[in-house]
Amino acid sequence: MLLGSNYPSSVLRDRTLETILHERRQRLAQLVDFPVILWSGRSKSRNFPANKYPFRPSSHFLYFAGLPLENAAIRLESGRLHLFYDDPDPSGALWHGEQPKRHQIASTIGADAAFPLSELPAQAAGAATIPVQNDDVRSLQAGVLGRSLSPLDNLQGIDRQLVRAIVQVRLTHDAGALVELRHAAAVTVEAHKAGMAATPTANLEAEVRGAMEGVILAHNMSCAYNSIVTVHGEVLHNEQYHHAINADDLILADVGAEAPSGWAADVTRTWPAKGTFSPSQRAIYEVVLAAHDRCIEAVKPGVEYRHIHLLAAQVMAEGLVELGILRGRPEDLVEADAHALFFPHGIGHLLGLDVHDMEDLGDYAGYEKGRARSRRFGLGFLRLHRPLKPSMLVTIEPGFYQVPGILNDAGNRQTYREMVNWQRLGDFADVRGIRIEDDVLVTPDGAEVLTAALPTQAGAIEDLVRD
Amino acid sequence: MLLGSNYPSSVLRDRTLETILHERRQRLAQLVDFPVILWSGRSKSRNFPANKYPFRPSSHFLYFAGLPLENAAIRLESGRLHLFYDDPDPSGALWHGEQPKRHQIASTIGADAAFPLSELPAQAAGAATIPVQNDDVRSLQAGVLGRSLSPLDNLQGIDRQLVRAIVQVRLTHDAGALVELRHAAAVTVEAHKAGMAATPTANLEAEVRGAMEGVILAHNMSCAYNSIVTVHGEVLHNEQYHHAINADDLILADVGAEAPSGWAADVTRTWPAKGTFSPSQRAIYEVVLAAHDRCIEAVKPGVEYRHIHLLAAQVMAEGLVELGILRGRPEDLVEADAHALFFPHGIGHLLGLDVHDMEDLGDYAGYEKGRARSRRFGLGFLRLHRPLKPSMLVTIEPGFYQVPGILNDAGNRQTYREMVNWQRLGDFADVRGIRIEDDVLVTPDGAEVLTAALPTQAGAIEDLVRD
Known part of the structure; x- marks a missing residue:
């Protein structure tokens, strides 16, 4: 199971993931006064659609969400965490086994609420983000936010403020x-x-x-x-x-x-x-x-x-x-x-x-x-x-x-x-x-x-x- | 060196790569009477631009070009092969070593002519193609060909004819x-x-x-x-x-x-x-x-x-x-x-x-x-x-x-x-x-x-x- 496998038990034993993520959110909340939406990204195909490169989420997402969830987003505001993630298609269980459901993941990471991805646009107003590496997900980000995104190394407005804040939070390790x-x-x-x-x-x-x-x-x-x-x-x-x-x-x-x-x-x-x-x-x-x-x-x-x-x-x-x-x-x-x-x-x-x-x-x-x-x-x-x-x-x-x-x-x-x-x-x-x-x-x-x-x-x- | 490393010497000893590729082109030429352009694709970033997944070219490109060249294209017509590939930036030698130049690659694969990528649009009229897996390269393909591309599993017109021909060629192994x-x-x-x-x-x-x-x-x-x-x-x-x-x-x-x-x-x-x-x-x-x-x-x-x-x-x-x-x-x-x-x-x-x-x-x-x-x-x-x-x-x-x-x-x-x-x-x-x-x-x-x-x-x- 994803929950057991992808986050080492040592961390969960000593300090729960929930606590670690809670503290990271609080540090960010002290630096920004606008909502933040971070996307994990999607896996990329190698030579045909079903033959994927191993999935690697955006590090910014991973830092605040803790788990390497594919095709997920989180919304952070004032230290609160909303998870956006679609429950796995039951027909996928034959190929991929039973996958954890949204509510289980939300509980593990201490989310304050959890929604399907379709509800993300309704909560996107005024949010800052950091573009991910995939072009297709970047277009999706822009679509959800209803605005264009500047290149990663030259972000503007609240996105640039978010960059400064995330750098400050991630520069030292907890x-x-x-x-x-x-x-x-x-x-x-x-x-x-x-x-x-x-x-x-x-x-x-x-x-x-x-x-x-x-x-x-x-x-x-x-x-x-x-x-x-x-x-x-x-x-x-x-x-x-x-x-x-x-x-x-x-x-x-x-x-x-x-x-x-x-x-x-x-x-x-x-x-x-x-x-x-x-x-x-x-x-x-x-x-x-x-x-x-x-x-x-x-x-x-x-x-x-x-x-x-x-x-x-x-x-x-x-x-x-x-x-x-x-x-x-x-x-x-x-x-x-x-x-x-x-x-x-x-x-x-x-x-x-x-x-x-x-x-x-x-x-x-x-x-x-x-x-x-x-x-x-x-x-x-x-x-x-x-x-x-x-x-x-x-x-x-x-x-x-x-x-x-x-x-x-x-x-x-x-x-x-x-x-x-x-x-x-x-x-x-x-x-x-x-x-x-x-x-x-x-x-x-x-x-x-x-x-x-x-x-x-x-x-x-x-x-x-x-x- | 790419040439030595990426195509095994056994093949080059027994039957030169050039001969193998020549025969593959002839088989294709018997099945299509229009030009064909195949792109290799580009490497994809993992969590930041310089941290790439290992590059895997399109298999259709690889079949006819023989070498895993990044950001390259070939044009096939009547059994002739044109290579489009930019000479490596000399400043990259510090990081990546001396890379083979276009003319060396062209010689190894038996290309009839070789050009920088910028000359591809001038030779693209009426060409069929197969879209690659990356979205960004797919947009490039459409741009060079001056037309839109249908989804891979439902190509139209000469692209669909090309699919039928390539399937026929690749279905059995030389x-x-x-x-x-x-x-x-x-x-x-x-x-x-x-x-x-x-x-x-x-x-x-x-x-x-x-x-x-x-x-x-x-x-x-x-x-x-x-x-x-x-x-x-x-x-x-x-x-x-x-x-x-x-x-x-x-x-x-x-x-x-x-x-x-x-x-x-x-x-x-x-x-x-x-x-x-x-x-x-x-x-x-x-x-x-x-x-x-x-x-x-x-x-x-x-x-x-x-x-x-x-x-x-x-x-x-x-x-x-x-x-x-x-x-x-x-x-x-x-x-x-x-x-x-x-x-x-x-x-x-x-x-x-x-x-x-x-x-x-x-x-x-x-x-x-x-x-x-x-x-x-x-x-x-x-x-x-x-x-x-x-x-x-x-x-x-x-x-x-x-x-x-x-x-x-x-x-x-x-x-x-x-x-x-x-x-x-x-x-x-x-x-x-x-x-x-x-x-x-x-x-x-x-x-x-x-x-x-x-x-x-x-x-x-x-x-x-x-x-």
Whole structure:
């Protein structure tokens, strides 16, 4: 049954879902004085109508409704919850089993009232919303509200006010969310360990991926995003798994579980195919790890996330100077974005119900009001630019990559001709990409690494691969 | 690289993709005298724009274009192939690696010419098409063609003629397709063996699923459909995996791999959780297996698939009479649809690039021209109603289920009060659902079971679970 299966019993045992959702609604009610309607969306067909992608509701709906209901809507006003959901067609029981009815769901989530979907238009006047990802449901939303909807990253009027309010509510995580986030993190740790253990006997990247995702599925979770499991870590969003694994390759695996409730983990480790880093691989690994460790040490309330990004850049620059790859004062190199030749992305992002939490809203969540993306090569990909607050969850994920498109670019070669020792760089040709990523919760006096059970030390990683 | 990865080398070694596609175009050209434009579609977002579902192109595109290109179109006329595809944005190389360019793809698939997408409208006059699954791409199709498109299962004019032609071409499989179908079948066999082996130590259905899908992923394949791995086999499309596995449960697993080229397998086995069928489970299993075996023996060119369905019904009725569950002459019981109380679905369907091949076209593929679905309880779910032809691939999948919604229905209780020995049925309460499904190729003089490497005999199944 949906009710039992799709929201973990741990949450229902410790704090009822009803209580968690009640508190979330109250927080929202303090920020908006208009009604809000949120839609869950509908499943999408793959190659024919009955062959669907696994359904994933809108995270905004999921946050306030708690259950992954398909084709449902909720109306929130002054802390009250109305559920709009059609009772399942009895003829569907043959194919899908007995499904919970509207009144059962309403009771589980603590709805104040429940209606069929046909009654939604009558309660839609003056309501704000956030458009979902499907075009067809978006048209439905506009129809019910009787007005057009602006693009998600540039909403207007009360919809924009709603975005600001939801960002404020979802930016920090409550106890109910943290139970789920910890669970997703724990399963992700197991998946990475399985991937390391499967590597020495694997011939293809796909075999390592199969071992990792098999663990996630075995825990009745799904992947929060398309896994990256590759010997070509220099391709940042590599979603191909067909390459052969050679003895001197590094495997970069960026794989994270999503709990049935929608809460996500996002973890990257990089390990040597045969269980031993070469000296050049280990040298770079230590530089990335130093950046990772120093950044996590710096996480605490009040610190600007951008500062943490720049700290990573500084530590990376220091390490690369020490290895003879960069030349000059680390501060000057960072100022000139020389570190970004090898670390061209941001140090991380928000994590929650979305792996890039609330990225459907553009930069509303990631960027403090009044701030905008930098045009600097080394800062433009920064996804989060806010001061840290207790109960925010962020990733810390420094990396080193040799991306041909960056390193062979004539302009870069010219700009950085003095700052990079290109000949020395050749000694590190067996390092295509290294990233180390953990999920870090801001606590009142520092940080807690939710994924700390997965080692980061080079020696410990080697042991896990060789076990 | 896409070219190397997404179309298996085996095909490219034995018969080049170019040759295979050339022959497919010629077959189509013999059936239509107007130009045809087929779109691949676009990936769909999950919870935010950058978090996509894995891309699956339209099967009609894939059949004639051979590669899973996103946001591409092909124009076919008189056996000539024009490719419309935009060269990848160079700035994407950082994130996605170097992607093959239009001219490379055109060469691989043997296109006669290649253009950017912007040139498609100029070549669209008078072309037929088949609408894809995404609404947004469907609007694009209509825009390029300058006309509206009817629903997929009721296309008009040249689009309907195209449907008839494509059905004729895709209804039987060429050598290039068979290489891929055999590969998907072989990997699926391994997945089922892994699921059986994982069962005795599994506590949850999800653990068995993880073992099975892990094998599919390890072979760099995906699932052709959402897996069914359940102790509640009586729920025909059960897509939940959270139930505990008890010692006396049967596991019903309906899991199939899809090759990177899109070709699918579709296999079901049912096995005892602890490796031993109870006497009641084994008795029903033997009835289902007898139906499975007799149906496969009956597969040969010229035979009506509906006859095979009715043969399954007859064998099931005979077996259930012998067990004392049904009462009367088997012929009369089938005539009265009494078998359908326990076997409420069709004996199978077409299999190819779609797991229900060409089901996006409604019944155009499944039903011979002039035939329509029966209203009979025992025949209405039959997905295929054609005479068999060499190189058609079908599933054979008889099953026995105790569906509460059917067996507790007051009307059924009344209609079948004399035909069912309800008390005797109680002796088989530990059989909720059993299905045995194989992929069967029609050969010139009979049939070949592509999934024959996976045993069906009860004893052999028990051995695989206990190994």
